[in-house]
Amino acid sequence: MGEISPATPAPIGVGALWCVAATGLLSALLLGDGFGLNLLIVTVPAALAAYFAARDAGRRPRPWTLAWAAGGLALLAVPALRDAAWPTFLAVTSALALGSLALHGCRTWPGVVLGPFGLIGSLGSGLVWGARGVRRRAEGTRGRWAPVVRTVLVAVVLVVVFGALFASADAAFADLLGALIPDVSVADGPWRALLLVIGLVGALAAAHTAAAPLRWDRITVRPGTARGRAEWALPLIVLNLLFAVFIGVQLTVLFGGYDKVLHETDLTYSEYATQGFWQLLGATLLTLLVIGLARRWAPRDGAGDRTLVNAVLGVLCLLTLVVVASALRRMDLYVDAYGLTRLRVSVAAMELWLGLVIVLIMAAGVVGGRLLPRAVAASGALAVLVFGLLSPDALIAERNAERYRVSEKIDIDYLQELSADAVPALDALPEPLRSCALQGIERELGDADEPWYATSWSESRARDILDERPIDPRWDECSLIPRHGGAAPRASYDDGRAVDR
Structure with a gap:
């Protein structure tokens, strides 16, 4: 060292x-x-x-010092714009990390x-x-x-x-x-x-x-002992073949094979999606570990070895990108069945970022890896910034509202736990769903008149919406809404009063 x-x-x-x-x-x-x-x-x-x-x-x-500093300041715009605590925590933590990178x-x-x-x-x-x-x-x-x-x-x-x-x-x-x-x-x-x-x-x-x-x-990291071509390449080629077989099955299922697969496995669409996403996420993480170890022990005697390493690992990266797409498709099926939640949107965002890291590794194999550490760090910071600015709670509310319009299924209990970021999307729900969904958020906002420097733009906008169109939750109406995503009652209104039908 x-x-x-x-x-x-x-x-x-x-x-x-x-x-x-x-x-x-x-x-x-x-x-x-x-x-x-x-x-x-x-x-x-x-x-x-x-x-x-x-x-x-x-x-x-x-230049990189200025880039890290600008990125850190940009990340601090998330708590100024968004109300949800979890994107704010990620943004502030990432801003501190970028600031430290700028200083060092x-x-x-x-x-x-x-x-x-x-x-x-x-x-x-x-x-x-x-x-x-x-x-x-x-x-x-x-x-x-x-x-x-x-x-x-x-x-x-x-x-x-x-x-x-x-x-x-x-x-x-x-x-x-x-x-x-x-x-x-x-x-x-x-x-x-x-x-x-x-x-x-x-x-x-x-x-x-x-x-x-x-x-x-x-700090010097010594390279691993170089292996012979056959010793190094054979396990990775076998792994590539396994990936290829798995992807072939996925393509078969994608192009009309769902019914056959589900009939043989006695699984529903949602169960099929749930069963596979987490395993595919784990496979993506393990693949990154395999690539790192393979680079450490790769043969490096000349141009032939470099070509072999780039070819084998390039194919592995390409196949891993297809696995990433398959995992995201599984999550999409899961969300269609059960709705979008904070955990699901977070792990889907993580899978997307891992896919981006794999693309950066492929680019490093072509142009050289000198910039790869900083590129990976910058991509992570950019992912956190986009994640915060897109407002995950707003995405959750929008997706669940759309799911209700299609299937009439909605989880009011979960929506009540969202932050002020979700208010514009939930405001578009029909009554009594709107008032029932917003009552938890309004209670969390309270009547406190927070100073301008500690109030996010989302919170200010949510207060304006609730002041302009106050909610009127009635216990008897909210209690009729099935819990945990069941079909919600339809209601018509006459002079502001709901009549179930």
Whole structure:
């Protein structure tokens, strides 16, 4: 293993210190009310602190560094736009990983895999580094602190006094001021103080990493012992033949063989789909492992060996793509039978991303694998971004609403557990289904008037829809709807009252 310890960082500069202070202050003021646009607002000064620290250390941003940073900021748009917690968690986690990659500048597989964890090692050292910088600046500029403090205090007093006067003179200005300024109370003091510390420590860790990153790319991974052609190729050729036979059966079933297969196996369409999807997902993951190990032990004596390796693994990748398509088809059958859920849309998205990874591996076999680690990481981040922006809960609501229009089957209990992202699609359902489906979401939204920086666009839109068309769930009507996807009662309306028929 190579030496990965960072160099001694350059002293933290004034610009980085001010950005760290701004990050801590904004964290204390904005993050206590939930997640939304505030995450992006807090991240900007932290990113600037890292930029100033890297510049002071003589590091210059490279194209991939800028790409990772832009990707991380783009991922933080998900909590600002969507209400569901699970895409937000994936987006924030991925944004942290991309930010760490931007700070470390990793290129190899060890760097891309371990780089996202590099910030953890800078939490303590960054705090010590920042404290030393503050002490040094205070000792060298003791005579200049008093004018700065006086200026800040005078500005604060003027803003508070005249702001209070203008707010009392005009109700519209008071409402605008109340919406823009965070509501901070004495009772929130400990929580806000904790957020202040988290913001300061996090920003200092980012700045310290930018000034002196761990050198993950220096970790050397020795290639495996090369095998002979026959020893290496024969097992993979047998595996390719097995894949080909399986795909042949799938094509037979696809082109008119469902009835015969289902009759012989005594399975329904949904059971046939359920039985196969998870196994095919596992087969895709195992194939990626097989490809990685095969590359490690591949023969490499010359052009002939390279041609053999690319041919055998290329065929395996192509056949795996067909398996991916078969797995997605199984999931489509499953969704037709039982509806779309969060688990099903998540694993289907994962299968699609695995298919994309296989395509990237095939491209690396043609043009070289130097960019493959970063391409796989970028594809994963892009998949999380698209997954969040497409709004999975909205897709679930739309698909289940469409399923109801076709089969009159709907699972109201499950729809009530969705987030505000689903409200536009559920709003199109006929009554009483609409009110019964939306009552859980409306109850979760509550009457709380959250600040603008902690309210997602989906949540704001959902509140507008429910204010414009209030729901009117009646217990007797909702109780008549079969649970767990059964056929829902049809109802006609006269003056807003439902009459079952």
